[in-house]
Amino acid sequence: MSRQSKLFLAAAFATSLALPAVSAVAQSAQEIVAASDRVRNPTEPFRSTLVLTEYVSGQERSHSAFVLFSKLDASAHFSNLLEYVEPPRDAGKRVLLDGRSFWFYDPASKTSVRISAQQRLVGQAAIGDVLTVNLAADYTASLSGTETIDDAARQKRNCWHLELKAANDTAVYNRVEYWVEQGTFRPVKGKFYSDSGRLLKIIYYRNFIERLGSVRPAEAVIIDAVDSSLATIAVFSDSRFQDVPDAWFQRDYLPRLQVR
Amino acid sequence: MKRVVAWLIWLGLASTAMAADEDKDLELIPRAEPAAKPAVATRSADSTARLYLEDALTFNTLRNDLLVPAPPPLPPHWEQRLLGDARVEWPLGPSAIVAYSGRLNIVAREGVGFPNRDNVTHDLRELHLSIEPRPRDYLDLGRINVKSGVALGFNATDFFKARAVVDPLTADPSVLRENRLGTLMVRGQHLGDDGSLSLAYAPKVTDAAPIGEDPDRGFSPLFGRTNASNRWLVKGSARLRDDINPELLLYGENGRTKIGANLTESVGRSTVAYVEWAGGRRLGIVDEALVFGRQTGAIPDLAPNVIDQGGKEQFRSQAAIGASYTTENKITFNLEYHYNGAGLSADDWSRWFAAGEGQSASSPIARQLWYVRAYAADRQEPLQRHAVFLRADWVDFLVPKLELTGFALADARDGSTLLQLSADYAASDFWSFGVLASATTGGRRSNFGSLPQASTILFKVTRYF
Numbered sequence: 140m141s142r143q144s145k146l147f148l149a150a151a152f153a154t155s156l157a158l159p160a161v162s163a164v165a166q167s168a169q170e171i172v173a174a175s176d177r178v179r180n181p182t183e184p185f186r187s188t189l190v191l192t193e194y195v196s197g198q199e200r201s202h203s204a205f206v207l208f209s210k211l212d213a214s215a216h217f218s219n220l221l222e223y224v225e226p227p228r229d230a231g232k233r234v235l236l237d238g239r240s241f242w243f244y245d246p247a248s249k250t251s252v253r254i255s256a257q258q259r260l261v262g263q264a265a266i267g268d269v270l271t272v273n274l275a276a277d278y279t280a281s282l283s284g285t286e287t288i289d290d291a292a293r294q295k296r297n298c299w300h301l302e303l304k305a306a307n308d309t310a311v312y313n314r315v316e317y318w319v320e321q322g323t324f325r326p327v328k329g330k331f332y333s334d335s336g337r338l339l340k341i342i343y344y345r346n347f348i349e350r351l352g353s354v355r356p357a358e359a360v361i362i363d364a365v366d367s368s369l370a371t372i373a374v375f376s377d378s379r380f381q382d383v384p385d386a387w388f389q390r391d392y393l394p395r396l397q398v399r
Numbered sequence: 400m401k402r403v404v405a406w407l408i409w410l411g412l413a414s415t416a417m418a419a420d421e422d423k424d425l426e427l428i429p430r431a432e433p434a435a436k437p438a439v440a441t442r443s444a445d446s447t448a449r450l451y452l453e454d455a456l457t458f459n460t461l462r463n464d465l466l467v468p469a470p471p472p473l474p475p476h477w478e479q480r481l482l483g484d485a486r487v488e489w490p491l492g493p494s495a496i497v498a499y500s501g502r503l504n505i506v507a508r509e510g511v512g513f514p515n516r517d518n519v520t521h522d523l524r525e526l527h528l529s530i531e532p533r534p535r536d537y538l539d540l541g542r543i544n545v546k547s548g549v550a551l552g553f554n555a556t557d558f559f560k561a562r563a564v565v566d567p568l569t570a571d572p573s574v575l576r577e578n579r580l581g582t583l584m585v586r587g588q589h590l591g592d593d594g595s596l597s598l599a600y601a602p603k604v605t606d607a608a609p610i611g612e613d614p615d616r617g618f619s620p621l622f623g624r625t626n627a628s629n630r631w632l633v634k635g636s637a638r639l640r641d642d643i644n645p646e647l648l649l650y651g652e653n654g655r656t657k658i659g660a661n662l663t664e665s666v667g668r669s670t671v672a673y674v675e676w677a678g679g680r681r682l683g684i685v686d687e688a689l690v691f692g693r694q695t696g697a698i699p700d701l702a703p704n705v706i707d708q709g710g711k712e713q714f715r716s717q718a719a720i721g722a723s724y725t726t727e728n729k730i731t732f733n734l735e736y737h738y739n740g741a742g743l744s745a746d747d748w749s750r751w752f753a754a755g756e757g758q759s760a761s762s763p764i765a766r767q768l769w770y771v772r773a774y775a776a777d778r779q780e781p782l783q784r785h786a787v788f789l790r791a792d793w794v795d796f797l798v799p800k801l802e803l804t805g806f807a808l809a810d811a812r813d814g815s816t817l818l819q820l821s822a823d824y825a826a827s828d829f830w831s832f833g834v835l836a837s838a839t840t841g842g843r844r845s846n847f848g849s850l851p852q853a854s855t856i857l858f859k860v861t862r863y864f
Binding site for chain 1: 422535
């Protein structure tokens with residue numbers, strides 16, 4: 140037997156031993172992501188205010204704010220309904236993000252326009268959607284390894300480093316790298332990639348406080364990886380559980396939404 | 400053994416390099432905490448409002464070699480408009496609101512002296528009471544803007560659009576809807592978990608106002624534009640699947656009924672396809688214009704028809720079929736095909752030009768021919784039978800907050816086009832600056848090339864409150 144053949148047999152043997160282990164790891168990776176999803180958001184319907192502060196080269200540039208209504212549907216996806224409160228030029232605009240159906244409503248023209256999964260990323264409202272997304276429902280996770288990385292406050296965190304691949308059409312991003320703290324399942328960091336493999340956003344989760352019945356991140360730092368001079372800090376406030384009827388998540392409800 | 404050690408060293412180095420890479424990301428986190436808190440926490444719970452002041456300066460260039468000369472008044476060479484725009488909702492309890500939407504204009508333009516009653520006008524877009532007697536059952540009463548349709552460039556099912564747009568600052572059909580008058584009506588709506596049904600009735604409260612003349616414009620609600628006939632609309636939609644939500648419409652006016660449908664579908668992650676259709680028995684647009692002109696006294700009863708489309712009432716369709724596509728660079732394209740079964744055929748166009756060629760601008764023939772075109776524009780109905788519409792919207796063009804929008808509407812018969820390009824820069828949360836340029840192109844015997852307005856440029860500054 141040649142040296143190459145021996146090497147090939149050894150590699151094949153090693154691979155055959157590794158297969159069940161890989162499967163077990165894949166399963167637990169999915170569970171890690173699901174547990175982290177439960178840290179970020181509750182399973183009951185809720186309402187929250189989301190304030191976004193945009194920075195250019197570290198300088199504060201503009202603000203936007205939304206009231207967000209969020210509810211988990213039968214397929215473990217969050218349906219989101221958002222209304223812009225700030226800035227004044229956008230006040231009253233609404234976005235419905237429900238499964239594969241995305242609608243944008245402008246009270247100035249009183250029209251609802253259907254938007255694609257890609258177009259939903261154009262506006263700031265996409266941030267609300269990204270922060271409530273249940274990654275375990277839309278992505279297939281695998282464990283890349285364990286790493287100690289700095290969180291947003293430069294504290295060392297022992298993390299699982301996970302690789303997430305889009306599992307269906309509702310996945311906003313094609314691929315996500317995700318770091319979850321071992322033991323607490325707190326999300327620490329995410330890197331979000333486009334279909335073409337381009338790094339689009341880096342998100343750090345921070346300021347873990349008691350919110351919506353558990354300790355959850357109240358802030359996220361969203362860095363535009365395409366133009367790294369741009370960053371957004373998203374802050375959740377005024378969060379509370381609220382019944383959100385299914386009827387709200389349809390185009391015809393958009394003109395009727397009252398956020399008071 | 401050496402190989403294993405080397406591999407372990409390489410793995411360690413790689414892992415260190417990866418961690419260093421992750422540390423670099425930390426440098427991108429803004430160090431400053433948000434300084435100014437948005438007013439979201441302090442905004443009044445008593446009302447919701449969107450208010451802005453805008454100043455717009457417009458310059459037009461006109462064609463002077465029209466084959467069929469246009470009768471006066473021609474578009475002004477310049478116009479200066481200061482407008483205050485408000486949209487406010489006041490709650491009247493937990494399940495009732497009063498909504499107002501309107502615009503106050505202070506206008507100076509070529510040919511209009513100052514002060515003049517046309518200098519100050521008010522457009523009452525909406526004023527209505529909405530109550531929710533039971534959860535998700537609604538009753539609305541007052542002037543309401545009811546809009547329908549899923550296409551961007553032409554909404555065949557938007558039955559209440561006719562005559563509702565006053566003093567447009569743009570030709571962009573997707574923006575025109577922003578300053579249009581609502582209709583006085585009563586409307587009921589039920590929203591179920593998977594669908595919606597609404598019924599609206601708009602009574603006739605006055606006679607139709609002539610086209611192009613709003614004699615008591617000032618602060619008049621202009622019901623002669625919106626409530627000059629009895630109209631009704633039944634609209635229903637159902638969520639058949641997560642992503643399929645068709646809408647059906649039944650509309651009646653003066654004993655004639657139209658039906659309509661809207662359907663959208665997601666195709667992949669970047670594309671939305673849509674189709675909008677409406678149909679019903681009616682005259683061609685030329686014949687309809689002549690009937691309306693005689694009803695309102697714009698065309699003398701005994702004046703012969705300079706042009707007609709046979710005067711035959713038949714089932715005619717209107718449709719828009721299109722798709723939107725969004726790139727990773729935040730550009731959204733909309734491409735649409737528009738069909739108007741009541742529009743002018745190639746023969747109709749030939750007769751329109753043949754009848755008007757060589758006439759003077761003040762001749763009854765030219766007046767009648769241009770009346771047909773004014774009628775179509777007033778109803779926001781395409782005069783052409785087939786058109787192609789392409790619109791592009793680029794958010795964060797070159798720099799963040801700069802939005803570039805352009806569209807081309809081409810008559811598929813003669814290739815003439817209406818083009819528009821606009822740029823809007825949101826300089827801060829409260830200030831925006833914009834510039835808009837539009838032009839019509841085409842030969843002297845073409846649809847858009849025969850319009851008096853050759854090009855327009857508009858500068859505007861907006862302050863939001």
